[in-house]
Amino acid sequence: MKKVMVAAVFAVALAILAANALGSAKAPARASASSLATASVTCGKLRTIGMAAPITGPASDIGNQQVRWAKFFVKRWNASKANRNQKIKLVTGDTQLGVDTAFAVKVAQSFKSNSKLLAVVGPAGSQEVVASTTAYKAGGLGFVSGSASRTSLTDGHTDGNRRGYFYRTVPSDAAQGPTVANYMTKTLKWKRVYIIDDQETYSQGLADGVQKILNAKGVTTKRDSISQKDSDFSAAIAKIPSNYQGIYIPWQLAPQAQAFGQQLQAAGKGHIKLFGSDGLFAPGVWKIAGSYDSAFPYNPTDPVVKAYVKAHGGNGEFFGLPSYVAAQVDTLAVTKACKAGHGKTTRAAVRKQIAKTNIATTILGFRVGFKSSGEMKLPAAYGIYQIQKNGSFKRIG
């Protein structure tokens, strides 16, 4: 029996190791990058772009918002008579953000192998961007994320160099952190803030940034962390002193924030307000009334935004809005590259066009163009929202 038991324990240990290994899976060694990047593609009347988003999984709510916004752009583009010979086909890949970054890598590899695919929208999570960069670079593909906001993604060294390949249509956390910290201190007048990250680098980066600013402003902070796989928050909640005014949770999984909020209330600490980040911008999923959230800017008066809201029964699903712009960036780049190549193009040529992006009017409310780092040229302020009793998010700052 002892041998069987020992064997079983080793089997369990192996299973845990395997699960961890999958969780941190990296893309395989780069293939012949130059051949894929410079391989000639006939544009035809239907050009293909990919979209990597969490269509299922714990972050599926925000992922589907992104897909719907990107599809909304494609639908409008294809409906235009001027584009009848340059239509766009959007191929989606499910990255299951929050389950395992290996899914994002698989999607990147499949996009890389799809010879018709010219550019990519996504992925959604910063950790997914890091994990799948090798595959995208190996395929010579430019990828434009509508939500990966980790500051170091574009610095060219901390999380790997993806310059010339990666762009984003959201401001980085360097803009989000100060907005959040200022709102906490100036508007909410918080003096004691508890900060809990979810152990992902997106979350840790934001938590570090906000904590640093709060401490500099004389706010007392305490720090803890939970895992994205946690369901039981009782111990973390027990550690939170009752006299704290706010809990900052820069997480990515809205169902987890909802469960945390419920357990916080059940522990008799519902008077402490929650403050989330753009990763939790999921009306109807995270619905703890009175909680705050920060999210990127958009122009509510733009006719496209109004049309989307109308087409979706009044639900703006604004988390997906920058993905509309990302699809717009990719589409315009593909169209220009095809035109320049007289009906033929390459992924490298499309990337060059992405880098040259200059869209005067966007639904974000400002001109969109990119620096060489992949960041947008114009600075954009994050908005502050509060969750209402019906679960909707109302902009308050």
Added chain:
Amino acid sequence: MSSTPRQALGNLAGLGVLLAIWVFYAVYFSPTQGWTFFLQLTVDGIILGSIYALIALGYSMVYGILKLLNFAHGDVAMIGAFIGFGVLTLLGGPLSPAIPVVALVACMFVVAMLGSGFLGLAIERFAYRPLRDAPRIAPLISALGVAFFLENSVLLLFGANYRNYDGYDLISYNGIHLGGSAGVFVSYLGVMVITGALLLMVGLVALVRWTRFGKAMRAVSFDREAAAMMGIDPDRVIATTFFVGSALGGAAGVMFGLVYSQIYYLVGFLAGLKGFTAAVVGGIGSIPGAMLGGLLVGLVESWAKGYLNGNVADLVVFGILIGVMLIRPQGLLGTPALQKV
């Protein structure tokens, strides 16, 4: 294969001394000192441990009778959680239940336990029974296969989306304050889970000790061939054992969903491993051992999260598993297996 009363007493005394040293350190010397914090974590650990204990019982019962480590058991609990959620949704959901809440919760438990029980029967019939006389590694591999089959079936049927029970909305956010408003808080939902788990465990002990089925189960566990010669149908006893163990897993799944809200297709993986750890720590094959092991694992996890960090809680729990395997492979309340010669 339970230990003798003297051995068990000795083990429990040793465990008691260790716990006393820990309590003394936690309350008086840890960075987060004080009884309130310690007791709050302890209560939370008991709630978690009650769920682990129910899962551990399934592992232990199957191992006791078949010497099989049923690694699919955590996923049976996951299926139970999904069945419970299905019943909850069908009957109006947590915010607007179509029937009284007590009846709704009872329905969730009954249907989830029956569903999981029958699933356990099917697993035994199709995945384990054909391998009963095969080398011991074969059913172990089969168990892992069944686990992956169940996980991927749920993924295929329901997707990878999280489902939220909203258990506190359904039952209540209120609870009992022990020692005033700044004291220890136990939610009514927590009380329900502890009481429910306790009742199920008492019921199981009664079933095993005082019924004909229990006697048959112990006989098959002791010597399957001799039991068959005495007129007991081992296949039927084994199948019933799977049914009961899986039903307990189903109940654990519903409890997990109610207290911790989120369920998804992989939720049974880690919970199952913790249940397995609990069964091994308590002494696999021993029913009281599974209960004790479950509580211990729940407590250790809660204390580790509270006094150390959420990052290291699993490290501590599985470290204990390895420690027990090295120091006392038969577990706290188990006895070393006799080698028949």
